[in-house]
Amino acid sequence: MECVECEAYPYDDVDRGVSHPFSSARKGGGFVLCRNSFSPLRGCSFARSCYNQSAVAGEHSLNNKKGGLPPPPLSFAQHAMCAWCLNENMFSRSSIRRGKSLARISRIGIGGSAFSYVRVATVSDLMEAVIWYGAHRAEYKKNPLMVIGDATNVLFSDAPVSNFIIHNQASEIIPLSKDALWIGSGTQMNRVVDYCVTHARAGLSWAAGLPGTIGGAVYGNAGAFGGQMDQCIAGVVSLEKEGGVFVLRYRNAQACLFGYRTSIFKQRALRGAPMVIVAVVLNAFHTHAVADEQKAVRDHRRYRRTRHPVTARTLGSTFQNVPVEEIPVQIRAELADRIKQDPFPVVPAAVLLDRAGCKRLHVGGASFSAQHANFIVASGKTTARDVKKLCRQAHLRVQRRFGVALVLEIITQG
Numbered sequence: 001m002e003c004v005e006c007e008a009y010p011y012d013d014v015d016r017g018v019s020h021p022f023s024s025a026r027k028g029g030g031f032v033l034c035r036n037s038f039s040p041l042r043g044c045s046f047a048r049s050c051y052n053q054s055a056v057a058g059e060h061s062l063n064n065k066k067g068g069l070p071p072p073p074l075s076f077a078q079h080a081m082c083a084w085c086l087n088e089n090m091f092s093r094s095s096i097r098r099g100k101s102l103a104r105i106s107r108i109g110i111g112g113s114a115f116s117y118v119r120v121a122t123v124s125d126l127m128e129a130v131i132w133y134g135a136h137r138a139e140y141k142k143n144p145l146m147v148i149g150d151a152t153n154v155l156f157s158d159a160p161v162s163n164f165i166i167h168n169q170a171s172e173i174i175p176l177s178k179d180a181l182w183i184g185s186g187t188q189m190n191r192v193v194d195y196c197v198t199h200a201r202a203g204l205s206w207a208a209g210l211p212g213t214i215g216g217a218v219y220g221n222a223g224a225f226g227g228q229m230d231q232c233i234a235g236v237v238s239l240e241k242e243g244g245v246f247v248l249r250y251r252n253a254q255a256c257l258f259g260y261r262t263s264i265f266k267q268r269a270l271r272g273a274p275m276v277i278v279a280v281v282l283n284a285f286h287t288h289a290v291a292d293e294q295k296a297v298r299d300h301r302r303y304r305r306t307r308h309p310v311t312a313r314t315l316g317s318t319f320q321n322v323p324v325e326e327i328p329v330q331i332r333a334e335l336a337d338r339i340k341q342d343p344f345p346v347v348p349a350a351v352l353l354d355r356a357g358c359k360r361l362h363v364g365g366a367s368f369s370a371q372h373a374n375f376i377v378a379s380g381k382t383t384a385r386d387v388k389k390l391c392r393q394a395h396l397r398v399q400r401r402f403g404v405a406l407v408l409e410i411i412t413q414g
């Protein structure tokens with residue numbers, strides 16, 4: 001089988017008994033690669049721009065085919081090759097750790113041990129680990145893949161967690177053009193915010209002080225101060241399973257199906273078909289109003305420092321804010337003065353929890369923060385069981401008092 005573009009390089013993956021995902025990638029508008037390079041298919045502007053880069057790098061025989069789009073980072077070519085080589089040697093089994101304590105990773109300091117744990121520091125490492133896992137799926141059929149960022153939003157169970165956990169710290173920021181940045185999914189949001197301010201890029205000041213990685217923020221469409229991830233994303237590069245192998249795919253923002261604290265990545269994970277966010281192409285427009293951006297970043301960080309328990313063991317907002325139309329009509333007037341834009345009109349869950357008297361609740365070492373009524377904080381030997389029980393009690397109180405069924409924002413695993 002030959003590469004569709006250069007028609008020269010044979011896919012020897014086929015010889016090795018690994019089915020090449022070429023056909024499915026083509027149908028879905030993704031892009032395919034041969035072993036020495038990669039080639040774009042119709043419908044994917046980012047892939048087209050990759051094509052330019054391959055010509056620039058002199059890596060592909062077909063050059064000068066398309067023009068006008070900003071070149072992607074050269075590293076993307078390397079990543080892309082890795083994804084398709086499926087070469088056993090790229091990932092070493094010895095980097096897998098057994099029994100790693102998840103309590104030591106999770107921001108709330110809770111969690112049993114992980115069946116398998118791998119930490120990755122670059123986008124290539126991330127892709128190689130995922131591809132390796134996919135190629136050994138028979139061995140790990142009882143250990144679903146879970147990629148985590150800084151675990152600032154995940155409550156692991158107290159019991160051992162059976163997942164194959166990839167701890168993603170693939171941090172890189174590469175300018176694609178004056179309007180777009182390529183960000184490795186394990187890059188911390190605060191690093192991205194600082195980069196934007198330093199390099200006169202606008203659009204991300206709302207995320208100042210947001211803990212966690214950009215991969216985690218895309219997964220849950222994180223938001224604050226009226227901003228939300230979906231407003232600043234051009235596209236997302238992900239690895240996802242098709243026909244038993246992981247396929248590299250690029251989606252524009254619309255195809256990411258973002259909603260309130262959700263995305264296609266979260267929806268698929270909830271259905272048991274996780275996708276791995278590899279990198280994010282961010283709209284970060286060049287600005288002359290750098291001083292305004294700096295001020296917004298400073299203000300948002302100061303607000304968090306004074307109003308949130310930023311040094312506590314917590315996972316941030318426990319429950320999602322409630323869209324106004326989900327509040328029963330008869331109590332809307334009572335809450336009218338507490339409606340805020342997030343980025344559409346919501347009643348903060350903190351208001352409902354506060355008025356339902358949840359600040360007084362505690363289970364074991366878990367209690368609601370005195371600083372923020374929607375943040376659960378842990379002290380001493382708090383367990384995941386304590387946190388879940390506290391969530392159930394609070395949910396019940398709010399339901400009884402307001403007739404509103406709060407939805408968990410934190411992610412429970414195991």
Ligand SMILES: Cc1cc2nc3c(=O)[nH]c(=O)nc-3n(C[C@H](O)[C@H](O)[C@H](O)COP(=O)(O)OP(=O)(O)OC[C@H]3O[C@@H](n4cnc5c(N)ncnc54)[C@H](O)[C@@H]3O)c2cc1C
Binds near residue numbers: 186223317
């Ligand atoms: C003090 C505090 C304040 C917070 N304030 C806010 C706020 O204002 N707004 C807000 O929205 N959130 C807030 N959060 C929650 C949290 O910071 C965000 O949800 C953050 O985006 C999570 O990033 P993470 O890297 O820690 O993700 P994790 O907690 O590591 O993961 C969260 C989920 O994303 C998935 N995931 C992570 N990376 C990937 C990847 N590369 N590919 C596929 N799936 C992935 C994980 O499997 C998991 O299901 C706050 C948390 C804290 C502790």
